[in-house]
Amino acid sequence: MESFHQLNPQIKLLYVEDDPATRETITSIISRRFPSLSIRSAENGQAGLDSFQECRADLILTDINMPIMDGIEMACKIKALAPSVAIIAATAFSDTHYLMDAIKVGITRYVLKPVNFGLLFEAIDGCISRIVMERQLKEQDGSIRKLSRAIEQSPSMVMITDTAGAIEYVNSRFSTITGYLPEEVIGQNLREVMTRASPLDTFEQIWSTITGGSEWRGEILNRKKDGELYCEELSISPLACEDGEMTHFVAVMEDISRSKKLEQGLHYSEEQFRTLCEVAPIGIFRTDREGNIIYLNPHGEKIPGLAAPKATVKGSLSGVHPDDRERHTAAWLEAVATGELSPLEHRLLTPEGETTWVRAMASSIKGTDGQIAGFVGTMENVTELLQARQEMLKTQKLESLGVLAGGIAHDFNNILTGVIGNISLAQFELHDPEKLAKRLEHAERSAVRAKDLTRQLLTFARGGEPVRKIVKVPDLLREAVKSTLRGSNVKCEFEFANDLWPLEVDEGQLAQVIQNLALNALQAMPEGGTITLGATNVLSQQGSRFVTISLADTGGGIPDYQLAKIFDPYFTTKQSGSGLGLATCYSIIRKHGGKIRATSSLGAGSCFKISLPAAFQSCEAKPSSPLAAVSDVLVMDDDEEVRKVTKSILEQFGYTVECAENGEEAIERYRQRKGEGKTFSAVILDLTVPGGIGGKETIKKLLEIDPDVKAIVSSGYSNDPVMADYRGYGFRAVLKKPYLPGEIRNVLQELQMS
Incomplete structure (x- = not known):
């Protein structure tokens, strides 16, 4: 056509x-x-x-x-x-x-x-x-066949009547739409055709217009042969001859029912969406492709810091908190690429400077070209929700602190009972040196328990940074487990791979982990059993080297509901347990960059596996050398009691000792000794001196005076980075408080060998 x-x-x-x-x-x-x-x-x-x-x-x-x-x-x-x-x-x-x-x-x-x-x-x-x-009808100089074909093939319905309204012609489109054959309507009056579903007044208006020589355009309701109603767009005009006399009326009609339904459906959908947005208890927004908000529902406008059209989701970022803008922009760039905005929490700033936390999520709208044209999403004020969450976390932390404080008080009170009791009894036994020595030994043993408890608390908390050195794994593991199982009815089997890679670890802390695990295994097998302690080399897919240590027992196992809590502080299933052992193990391994995990089967025992990064250096034995004499030692500590005790211990070992209360005094004494052409063989510096110069600042000055100064850093704050990387700060050795006389002697001897 x-x-x-x-x-x-x-x-x-x-x-x-x-x-x-x-x-x-x-x-x-x-x-x-x-x-x-x-x-x-x-x-x-x-x-x-x-x-x-x-x-x-x-x-x-x-x-x-x-x-x-x-x-x-x-x-x-x-x-x-x-x-x-x-x-x-x-x-x-x-x-x-x-x-x-x-x-x-x-x-x-x-x-x-x-x-x-x-x-x-x-x-x-x-x-x-x-x-x-219409042009062809008016001109009347075209081909009748061409005009007939044009009308017959017109996508519109066409009807021609005489001046009285009698129908003379309808095209095939008319029959297709209405169902009436030409012979069924030709001869009928226009009034009959147009008043099947429309009121007579409408026809009279049409008739008055066209008989007056004008065109009538509009929409009317009509009825098909099968009774179906349809909406008709009608244009009817008078047809005049050359002298201007009207000879016919020509009606052009279109069935616009489908478009009307679409319009009504679209209008209904828009009304539904508009109503939903208006009453929704959450912010609903629409943006363009750049993220600029072009619609915001009433609830969204109530969110402090978010009000259209000034606010934007990505465009100007004027309402977004400065600290969140980079993350916010990155999230929207990803949304443009993927078509989805994952739930994003960020802060908005009101003009008054107040902060509002919101959570936004959105999905893309695509245009006719298939490209993202914008986004529709929701935004929710979650400020109160986050505040409630923070309050809940505070409450949980306070509850945990209460449990922790109660456990610490219990353990320290027991330890102090042993210390105070034995010292008090020693005063009654001054006449018997043997009994006096035993009482003091018991008091010392209780004090060492207090030291171990403090070390565990620092380790599983934020403190306890490891003081690392290269160690051989088999020797350390054997010694740690043997010291724990000595005198028990539990045997230990060792399964160590050949050529195990060395570890760079805090020897004491790793030994403490193995001892805690071995002690738990020992207590899980009161009737005796077997511990299997093994170590193997593991190479990850990325080429990283690890040493995996495993300790398995043949005890009763751990129930599943308890397995997830075993590393929590002060969680214990044993009547005599402190609940710090496994928490300490977890903290130590984590600080070494490793992982610890547990598996268990009821009735079959438990297995703990530790994975630690292997050292790249080899562990070679140092050649023995004669000890250099250490005679003069300078001790700097702000605590007078510590100075007295340390001085007495060193003098018992034959050292000459001078003491300083703070860094200034220690620097002056060292400078004075250096001016006399002499030096101290060793300097023990307390790391922290309230209100004065501590060890970190003092060593800098001493190195300026004497680059070869042999300084030992000492502190009860084992979480200080200086304790873990003492050589990086200029120290030669480290001494953790509280220390025993033998520990001071060992550090000085190692210092002489170095």
């Missing part, structure tokens, strides 16, 4: 649209679809009216809501100049008010935005068909 735009290239279309991008895009699309149309465009109603007066366009496609002059006013003025001109309205407004205004001024078709090009092409095709047909 030949389309009318191919038959008549003289039809002129005027397109009026205030948005430049839309105007350019739709003009291009119409040009490709209807290449024979002569298309002009204008940016508003006034410009459109001026352009029409210049070119006398046959068909006008116009927006309604425009500056200077809207589409309704322009259409009204153009109709006054040319009543028969065809006008199609393309707009985003679907309100009844606009529809009624459009009908009143004689707008031919009404197409909603975003434009359905199928409906738009159908409307333009219909208008072009009507224009061509």
Whole structure:
């Protein structure tokens, strides 16, 4: 079938649209679809009216809501100049008010935005068909066959009546739509056809208009042969001969039921969405592709710091807290790439400087080109929720601290009972040196228990940074487990791989882990059993080297519901347990960059596996060398009792000792000794001196005086990084408080060997 735009290239279309991008895009699309149309465009109603007066366009496609002059006013003025001109309205407004205004001024078709090009092409095709047909009827100089074919093949229904309204002709489209054959309606009066479903008043208005020599355009309700109602867009005009006398009436009709239903459905959907957004108890927003908010529902506008149109989701970031902007921008860039915004929590700043926490999530909206055109999402004020969460965490921490404090008080009170009791009894046994020595030995043993408890507390808390050195794994593991199992009815089997890689660890802390695990295994097998202690080399897929240590027992096992809690501080299932052992193990291994995990089967025993990074250095034995004499030692400590005790211990070993209360005094004594041409063989520096210069600052000054100074750092704060990396700060050795006389002697001997 030949389309009318191919038959008549003289039809002129005027397109009026205030948005430049839309105007350019739709003009291009119409040009490709209807290449024979002569298309002009204008940016508003006034410009459109001026352009029409210049070119006398046959068909006008116009927006309604425009500056200077809207589409309704322009259409009204153009109709006054040319009543028969065809006008199609393309707009985003679907309100009844606009529809009624459009009908009143004689707008031919009404197409909603975003434009359905199928409906738009159908409307333009219909208008072009009507224009061509009317032009041919008026001119009456075309071929009757050509005109008949054009009418018969028209996508619109066509009806011709005489001046009395008697139907003389209907095309095949009429029969297809209504179901009536030509012979069933030819001869009937126009009144009968048009009043099947519409009131008589409507027909009388139509009849009055056309008999008066004017065209009538509008919509009526009609009924098909099968009884189905349909909406009909009707254009009926008088046909006059050369002398101006009316001879016929020509009606062009279109079934617009489908588009009406679509319009109604769209309007209903929009109303549903609008109502949902208006009453939703959560912020709902819509953005463009750049993330700028173009719609925000009432609840969203109540969120402090978020109010359209100033606020943006990504665009200007003016409302986003400065500390969250980088993370916020990255999340939206990922959303543009993936089409989804994962739940994102961030802060907004109000103009008053107050902070609001919000949680946003969104999904993309794609345009006709398949590309992301924007996002629709939700935003929720979660400030109170986060505050409640923080309060709950505080409560949980306080509960944990209460348990921890109770456990510490219990353990220390037991230890202090042993210390105070034995010292008190020693005062009554001064006459018996043997009994006195035993009492003091028992008191010392209790004090060592206090030292171990303090070390465990620091280790599983934030303190206890490991003081590392290269160690051989088998020797350390054997010694640690043997010291724990000595005198028990539990035997230990060793399964060590050949050529185990060495570890760079805190020897004492790793021994403590193995001792704690071995002690737990021992207590899990009161009737005796076997511990299997093994170690193997492991090479990860990334090429990293690890040593895996495993300790398995043949005890009763751990229930599943307890297995997840065994590393929590002060969690214990044993009546005599402290609940710190496994918590300490976990903290030590974590500080060494390793992992510890447990598996267990009831009735079959438990197995603990430790994975630690292997050292790259080899563990070579140092050649023995004669000990250099250490005679003069300088001790700096702010605690007078510590100075006295340390001085007495060193003097028992034959050293000459000088003491300093703070760093300033120690520096002055060292400088004075250096000025005499002498030096101290060793300097023991307390790391922390309240209100004075501590060991960290003192060693810097001593190194300036004597680059070869042999300094030992000493502290009860084992979490200080200086204790873990003492060589990096210029010290030669480290001495942890509290210390026993033998520990001081060993450190000094190692210092001599170095």
